[in-house]
Amino acid sequence: MALKVFNDKSAASKAAAGQAANAIRRALRDRGQARIIAATAASQLLFLDTLTREPGIDWKRVEVFHLDEYIGLPITHPGSFRKMLLEQLVEKTGITKYHLLDGDGDAVEVVRRVGKDLASAPIDIAFLGIGENGHLAFNDPPADFEIEDPYLIVTLDEACRMQQVGEAWFADLSQVPTQAISMSVRQILKAKEILAVVPDTRKAQAIKACFEGEISPMAPASILRTHPNATVYLDTNSAALLSPAVLASA
């Protein structure tokens, strides 16, 4: 895993979008198609926006999978990840092959059906964020590093739900769903390339815990360090608490 630190969120997002576009173009050139995983969250908006403007990508041949979604939240709700994925990526690019996690329907059935499609072939690149509590997708600490199922149903912890209120998707904690569908940690690590964009000061504590402490389920994103082809894009705010030794290797 490699860390890259940029002066601001915009520079980090742009550089990450450049690398993401290259990976997609390479897959299209080598295999004629690309399979990607996209995250939807406040921190990803600028990155996704830049990515959709990248030239030379035939989006018709790109298949996109959804990282996570709340259970019981209608697609019309502003906090809905399906809504964000459709608006921020699918509609802007004209992607036709997309797999939404319908958290408003039979979650067990969605987990089974989309999971089967997801696991049927390798993933070229996964775009991730990292939560304020260090979570990957909705794998809050202590994350399950063992489960092999592509998707699982998880209960959200309070820190995670508070973050969503903080990002102003929900008016207060009581409105944030308590359960979600999340891609599993093992499934995320099966992507050939992983690209995490993690800007902002509010992530600094989590970044320090995940990239300086022990690799452990208590800091879920720390597992990215065991992936041979993962890159984490930080800005100076999210990298603020990292020690000079770790920064020197970035």
Add this chain to the structure above:
Amino acid sequence: MAPAGQSNVIRPRVISSLRWWIASLLFASTVINYIDRQTLSVLAPYLKLEHHWSNSDYANIVIAFRVAYSLGMALCGRFVDRVGTRRGLTFTVVWYSVVSMLTSLATGFRSFAGFRFLLGAGESANWPAATKAVSEWFPRRERGLATAFFDSGSSVGGAIAPFIVLWIYFRWGWRPAFMIPGVLGFIWLMAWRRFYYPPETHPRIGEDELSMIMADRESDLPAANRKRPRWAELLKLPQTWGTIIARTFTDPVWFFVTDWFPIYLVAKGIELRSGLIAVWIPFVAADAGNFFSGWISGYLVRRGWSLGAARKALVIFGGIGVTLLIPTIFTTNLYWLAFLFGLATFAYAAFSTMANVLPSDLYHSDSVASVSGMGGAGAGIGTIVAFKLIGYFSDARQAAATHSFDPIVITAGLVPFVGMILVLLLVRNTKATDAGLVRRI
């Protein structure tokens, strides 16, 4: 102006110490041989994801190589004896270079395993062929050094492979990373076809060197009229078992380092590009360990130690030294890992050199190859069993992240130690020694 027709009478310029130039060619073929085979293990962490392999799948691919390689070791010697050194090495280098290049066309598990098998079959002939070239070109007293020289090509090849392979991989992808090292073999081949002839027909050998080489050949007389012991008789001797165990309990540790180390480092959370220092250190340390062990045991014998005591001193050094693998479970620091693996592989190599020399210490020349072959077979089986277990346990403990290889490195640290105890118990002078079946050590 010289008159037409005269130029073909002029002899090419004589090269002094030509035999060392020949040894350099053998060294280069060994370097290329190791670069070609290390391509896979260096790229393993990436290929695993690209092709959806578990560690058990990867284990089966590297086992395909080991099986072909072990069989090839047994069969290729005879082949090289039939066709001669020049054609023998030409054949093996063409074979494995072509296979390495073809590997770039692999599409998945089966084709990788198939190409790996073919690579193992072709690469195994390098050692019998190079050993034969040394015996043709070097007087007895220099053969040890010449062999150590060409054999150290494996360490050098293993040490530089990650730099070449990763550099190509990050620029052009994995297919060129198999293709380009394959091309090296053909460059080598041009030099080989141009410069290698047996000493008696070599156009550039000096009179002095030729007569020195030929004089030594006449002293290579067959052994006296003693009945060659059968396999069953050899297997009744504790010394034979000690010799087999010495190889069986050390080789798998080395092949863990050559075939699994990059995957192990990535599991430890180390970025391979910045971890290159750790990938080449074990190779260099092992090479140093080989020379160290050969030199120290010789020194002890000159100081008046018995041969057995001198050999066992190094076995003890090695058996204890390899346990330094165990503390690596406590660290994910690249420099500590490189340091501990370096010391452990140095110790391993000291033990391994003794394991390789024991057959010629203990047995009469008509049995050395047989016992050595038994050791090789034991080492092959030990490695295959070890790889199956490594694949299984590292998959099962994947969730333990940086600790997923802990049971494996603990075992790797203890197995040579147990081997050491068994060697000390089994390899000694017995009644069979008094009866002349084995040599006194």
